[in-house]
Amino acid sequence: MIEAAFQPTVAAVVTSFNPSVDIISRVTLLQKHVRYVLVVDDGSSQDSSRILSVLEEGGITVVRQSRNSGIASALNEGIRRARILWKPDWILTMDQDSTLGDDYVENALRSVNNAAAQGMRVGLVSPESHNAKPVKTLHGNEQNEDVVQAFDPMQSGCLIPVSVLDEVGLFDESLFIDCVDTDFNLRIRAAGYSTPVGVGCDIAHSLGETRPMTILGRPLRVGGQDLQIIHHSPVRVYYITRNIWLMVVRYFSKNRIWMLRRLWMEVESNIVRFVFGPHRIKFLRAWLTGIRDAISGHSGRIRPKDAAKLK
Known part of the structure; x- marks a missing residue:
């Protein structure tokens, strides 16, 4: 359980591919939630150098991948770099078109405490809602009576303990894109971890x-x-x-x-x-x-x- 005297370190990893200028305002808002933010540009096919430079000028660490290798590769590179730079306790994974609601990280960590009090091992904390629409949750005997768990959490907005990444591994790069989160969710469940929703955690996200x-x-x-x-x-x-x-x-x-x-x-x-x-x-x-x-x-x-x- 997270003790009140312990303030966990959270680093956000944001994946980017052909970003619009909107990523600048989204990342700026993200800095209000977490101490550290790292953006990984996954080999954008269009010239995004100016946008990425603006982020760097604002104090954001930017990693530029030379070729488009898929979202799992970008996430993994960001996680590795963030761990070297800041040694965080938690990784918050984010898409370039996602924005966190008020008090998102605080609410997520509070939900960790609640789940831990019920004897659950937390593999990740999921958003409670996307664009104010509740996420799908586990049913029946899949579900814990005291803590609501997300069914198949989308990776954007997930708060993941670094210790879990050490145990179950990073995201599967062979999938390139799509079901990267599904594979990770199933692996952490197989290792005995839960996926509680963060009560009060809403994320605005463009679905396409x-x-x-x-x-x-x-x-x-x-x-x-x-x-x-x-x-x-x-x-x-x-x-x-x-x-x-x-x-x-x-x-x-x-x-x-x-x-x-x-x-x-x-x-x-x-x-x-x-x-x-x-x-x-x-x-x-x-x-x-x-x-x-x-x-x-x-x-x-x-x-x-x-x-x-x-x-």
Whole structure:
């Protein structure tokens, strides 16, 4: 348990890829929550040097990776650098488009104390809500009676003890992007750790580009307003599909109920994507290619020839 006299050191690791200028204000706000902030630019394909320089001029440590290696690689590099520089007790992982709510870190650490008082080993603290919408939580016998645990916490906004990283390892870089957090969550649970939600911890986070829902090219409306879906590129759908099926291959035998629920979440997303979204043929190709690679065990970056077909 964290004692009142002990003030834990928290370092935030922010991943960046082709950031907009908004990252400057978000990181500035983040400095109000934690003592140390480190930004890892994951080989941006556009010139982001000026934006990154502004961050450095504001006292932010910036690490520039020479090539785009995926979010897990960026997180891991940031964690390693932060530990060398500041020796923190906790790592707060953040996306470039996330903003913490008021008293976020204090509320998260208070929730650690609460979980520890119930005899739980905390593997990470999850946001309680994203954009004021509650996160999905564990069900039934998966859940602790006294502390609510997140079902599959998104890594942005997660507060992770450094000691847990030492025991279970860092994020799986072979996944490149998507399900990086799912794999980590399942590994810490397998090691006997919990994933309590931080009571009072809300994070504002952009979930992707929105597009109008359409059928036969016509927008769907309710109450005079166009319905929207979260749009991902076909290449991103490839990674989402491949990696969720890699999770099934890795973890289904020991986490059947949990894995079925997680898989159904992706099925629902795909139904919406294929029925109401654009580029249906490319999305179908991305889905099939992702399943093929999951079955064959291919991980890492998408093959160039497959990426070309999905552009």
